[in-house]
Amino acid sequence: MTNWSVILKIARTHLTTKMKSTVTAALGVTFGIGAYITMAGFMTGLNNLLDGLTLNRTPHIRLYNEIAPSKKQPVSLYTDFKGAFNVVTSIKPKETQIKIHNALPILKYLKTKEDVKGATPQLQAQIFYLSGSIELGGILIGADIMEEARLSNINDYIVSGSPEALKNNANGILLGAGLADKMSLSVGDRIQVATVSGSIFPLKIVGIYQSGLAEIDNAQSYVNLKTAQRILGQPENYITDIHIKLFDIEAAPAMAKRLERQFDIQAIDIKEANAQFETGSSIRNLITYAVSLTLLIVAGFGIYNILNMLIYEKMKDIAILKATGFSGRDVSLIFISQAVIIGLLGGILGLMVGFGLSVLIDNTPFETEALPTIKTYPINYNPLYYVIGIGFALLSTFIAGYLPANKAKNMDPIKIIRGT
Amino acid sequence: MKLVLETRNINKHFYKPKDFHVLKDISFGIQPGEFTSIVGKSGCGKSTLLYILSTMDTEYTGELYLNGQLITGKSNEELSRIRNRHIGFVFQFHYLLSEFSVLENVMLPAKKLAEKSLEEIEHDAQEKLKMLHIGHLAQQRASRISGGEKQRVAIARALINNPTILMGDEPTGNLDSHNSENVFNIFKNLAQEKGLSLLVVTHDNDFAKRTDRIIEMEDGSILK
Numbered sequence A: 001m002t003n004w005s006v007i008l009k010i011a012r013t014h015l016t017t018k019m020k021s022t023v024t025a026a027l028g029v030t031f032g033i034g035a036y037i038t039m040a041g042f043m044t045g046l047n048n049l050l051d052g053l054t055l056n057r058t059p060h061i062r063l064y065n066e067i068a069p070s071k072k073q074p075v076s077l078y079t080d081f082k083g084a085f086n087v088v089t090s091i092k093p094k095e096t097q098i099k100i101h102n103a104l105p106i107l108k109y110l111k112t113k114e115d116v117k118g119a120t121p122q123l124q125a126q127i128f129y130l131s132g133s134i135e136l137g138g139i140l141i142g143a144d145i146m147e148e149a150r151l152s153n154i155n156d157y158i159v160s161g162s163p164e165a166l167k168n169n170a171n172g173i174l175l176g177a178g179l180a181d182k183m184s185l186s187v188g189d190r191i192q193v194a195t196v197s198g199s200i201f202p203l204k205i206v207g208i209y210q211s212g213l214a215e216i217d218n219a220q221s222y223v224n225l226k227t228a229q230r231i232l233g234q235p236e237n238y239i240t241d242i243h244i245k246l247f248d249i250e251a252a253p254a255m256a257k258r259l260e261r262q263f264d265i266q267a268i269d270i271k272e273a274n275a276q277f278e279t280g281s282s283i284r285n286l287i288t289y290a291v292s293l294t295l296l297i298v299a300g301f302g303i304y305n306i307l308n309m310l311i312y313e314k315m316k317d318i319a320i321l322k323a324t325g326f327s328g329r330d331v332s333l334i335f336i337s338q339a340v341i342i343g344l345l346g347g348i349l350g351l352m353v354g355f356g357l358s359v360l361i362d363n364t365p366f367e368t369e370a371l372p373t374i375k376t377y378p379i380n381y382n383p384l385y386y387v388i389g390i391g392f393a394l395l396s397t398f399i400a401g402y403l404p405a406n407k408a409k410n411m412d413p414i415k416i417i418r419g420t
Numbered sequence B: 001m002k003l004v005l006e007t008r009n010i011n012k013h014f015y016k017p018k019d020f021h022v023l024k025d026i027s028f029g030i031q032p033g034e035f036t037s038i039v040g041k042s043g044c045g046k047s048t049l050l051y052i053l054s055t056m057d058t059e060y061t062g063e064l065y066l067n068g069q070l071i072t073g074k075s076n077e078e079l080s081r082i083r084n085r086h087i088g089f090v091f092q093f094h095y096l097l098s099e100f101s102v103l104e105n106v107m108l109p110a111k112k113l114a115e116k117s118l119e120e121i122e123h124d125a126q127e128k129l130k131m132l133h134i135g136h137l138a139q140q141r142a143s144r145i146s147g148g149e150k151q152r153v154a155i156a157r158a159l160i161n162n163p164t165i166l167m168g169d170e171p172t173g174n175l176d177s178h179n180s181e182n183v184f185n186i187f188k189n190l191a192q193e194k195g196l197s198l199l200v201v202t203h204d205n206d207f208a209k210r211t212d213r214i215i216e217m218e219d220g221s222i223l224k
Ligand SMILES: Nc1ncnc2c1ncn2[C@@H]1O[C@H](COP(=O)(O)OP(=O)(O)OP(=O)(O)O)[C@@H](O)[C@H]1O
Pocket: A418, A420, B014, B015, B016, B017, B020, B022, B041, B042, B043, B044, B045, B046, B047, B048, B049
């Protein structure tokens, strides 16, 4: 049976009479945990921001048709020339359309799949923007804008106007911010687009779209899918891209491969498209944990040292406690609880310091053209980091306290009493 | 009558720096309520014997019984409990937890035992201190009292759990004749009225002569 109230009372007395070393040890832990919370919050905030910048608007899987020369030329099918050395010069791709042939059945099929969060059709076309005498080349995307808003964070990048405004206006366009700047147009103004084949179509600007990536903002605009089909003079099944969002991003590569085979189509998954981002995130995480762990190990050594000194100072106390009936286990618990109290106090203070610094960073202005929705540095307040932080503090102080406590546990009271 | 404490053929060697047979065939018993003193020249093994009897030292051969129960060979955890419950011990030098108050020092073994409420323990501790004429020091830090006072606090602490036997290694060594007399009378009373057994090492021949029984030691053996 362990009598915690006595043990904690003795531990507390030891700690309060050695206030200076207690505070030093606790501050070491505070420093480690505070740094961990701040760094974890900031680094993952940054990760999320960068992920959001590119990954969130990249579909998990993109289906499209690529125009490429066929790998098997007709001559190789011809048995008469089998084994012969055939030379085919000036290979050209077969004349075909970039539309997805069976787009509507594919969409229907995808919508029945359980792991698919959503699939949206797009029509991407080269066009010219005309305003007065200015003529700019660009890309027009016809999309189901409400579905896009549900599946991606496109909403964050519509700096004026709204997806609803586009949906409700058959002749509306969400103009790229760079285009709007160049042509000095704003919401409510009119613009004309010309297709490659020459037909001209008037549109009304219902919103401005700023992705933060200049090459996109200077070229790309959104219209409703039907509008785009009408502009290009194409039927309702004319779709060039299908964007798929899954519930589990990890399933994307496998699924992309499957769809490629199943529908004889090009499928590119998010991992393939953004391989470099994964690496960036994991390196930032590595730095966070390496720095925090180093600080905590230093703090742990501090605690180990202080407790080690303490047990030599308190050797007589240990002998008395053992002589009056405290077991070795009781004695070791006295010292372990001192370590854990230091860890708990230092850790809680560290959480508060970390939170305070996070709030400070969170309120530091950080404005950049590239990120229209971001006004301050990003911070991730995930409670998990706070749980890990305090767990970390308790674990490291427990380990630091365990060794000295074990030494105290095994001390022979008679040797101490005899003074040897 | 049933013996409170009994030893059978206890032998102990120190092996460092060289083999030294410090206790030789110690066999004796102590009756309930018996006030026994141990005398002998310095270095004859009195403290060594007392450490074995108090269960703190387990490196010996032979058998030790407390209340008829074999103590030898029990686990450290059990020995701690036995010490806490049944044995009061006063060291040759007064050992107190210097950062605690006098009262807290006395209360500590009772808190560990946890048989009584905190109020009862505190009340008992006050009583023991008063009995030893140091009631007024209860709230004083243990490091801020005199050597003789410390010795009496240690006695109060040894008595707090109403042990079966009290062992003392020169418990009056640091006391003036007046306080020494007082402690002797308290011991005598405890033995007669409460049936407490006492085993006290002393160099004070007058003290020894007035106890019920004297065990004389020489070179690790009991003479009589
Ligand atoms: N750890 C040890 N290692 C070796 N020899 C020891 C050790 N402890 C004590 N001794 C020796 O054992 C003998 C008995 O010591 P002990 O302390 O029991 O004597 P004592 O009778 O209590 O003496 P005093 O009256 O001076 O307190 C002494 O000769 C001492 O030198």
